[in-house]
Amino acid sequence: xxxxxxxxxxxxxxxxxxxxxxxxxxxxxxxxxxxxxxxxxxxxxxxxxxxxxxxxxxxxxxxxxxxxxxxxxxxxxxxxxxxxxxxxxxxxxxxxxxxxxxxxxxxxxxxxxxxxxxxxxxxxxxxxxxxxxxxxxxxxxxxxxxxxxxxxxxxxxxxxxxxxxxxxxx
Numbered sequence: 001x002x003x004x005x006x007x008x009x010x011x012x013x014x015x016x017x018x019x020x021x022x023x024x025x026x027x028x029x030x031x032x033x034x035x036x037x038x039x040x041x042x043x044x045x046x047x048x049x050x051x052x053x054x055x056x057x058x059x060x061x062x063x064x065x066x067x068x069x070x071x072x073x074x075x076x077x078x079x080x081x082x083x084x085x086x087x088x089x090x091x092x093x094x095x096x097x098x099x100x101x102x103x104x105x106x107x108x109x110x111x112x113x114x115x116x117x118x119x120x121x122x123x124x125x126x127x128x129x130x131x132x133x134x135x136x137x138x139x140x141x142x143x144x145x146x147x148x149x150x151x152x153x154x155x156x157x158x159x160x161x162x163x164x165x166x167x168x169x170x
Contacts, residue, residue, distance in 0.1 A: 001049060001050075001100070001103045002052070003049060003050075004039065004043055004048040006043075008058065009040055009048075011058055012039045012050060012058060012061050013036065013037035013038065013039040014037070015058050015060070015061060016037065016039070016061055016086040018086075018088070018089065019060075019086035019088060019089065020086065021033075022089045025124075036084060045065075045069060045070045045071055046063050046064060046065040046069055046072075048061065049061060049062050049063075049064060049100060051087075051099055051100055058088060059087065059088055059094075060085070060087040060091060060097060060099075060100050062083070062101070062103075062104060063083045064104045064107050064108075065081050066079075066080050066081075067079045067113075073144075074117050074118075074142045074144065074154055075113075075115075076115075076117075078113060078115075079114060079115045079117055080104070080107070080111060080113040080116050080117070081117045082101070082104040082116065083118065085100055085118075097127070097130055098130055101130065101131070104116060105159070113159055114158070115158050116136075116156070116157045117139070117154065117156050117157075118136070118155050119142070119144065119153065120153050120155060121151075121153070122151060122153055128155075131155050131157075135157050136157045137156055137158075139155055140154065141154065142155075142156065
């Protein structure tokens with residue numbers, strides 16, 4: 001697990017789009033594909049993480065953002081959020097998604113966030129089971145529609161930050 005490197009941004013975007021297409025979350029006319037491929041913006045305005053194998057091959061990616069940043073959509077003050085979790089189709093079932101999610105939890109705690117939030121399509125059932133296993137609760141108060149007809153479900157994990165602001169232990 002590490003931040004994405006500049007030389008691999010195009011490949012990270014391709015992996016993200018391929019993962020969404022493999023699960024039929026995108027069709028050929030979906031404008032969201034361009035957002036998924038815009039890794040340079042995510043790297044500049046959030047934390048773009050990658051999971052790699054021993055040879056440096058890309059296995060998965062996720063975008064982590066603190067509340068108030070451009071990539072945080074549902075996180076409130078003092079919270080963090082992750083988005084665009086994607087695992088290469090050939091790496092599915094190997095724990096990559098869980099490791100990426102756990103890294104987001106670690107980053108949120110390290111940042112002193114009180115909660116980690118996310119939005120998910122209703123059809124992302126495997127992801128929902130992962131979130132439940134890791135302690136996320138379904139959070140209907142965070143459900144939203146980025147545009148008419150696209151419902152996103154909210155999930156929240158309450159955190160015990162590693163330390164409170166100023167370095168005092170929480």
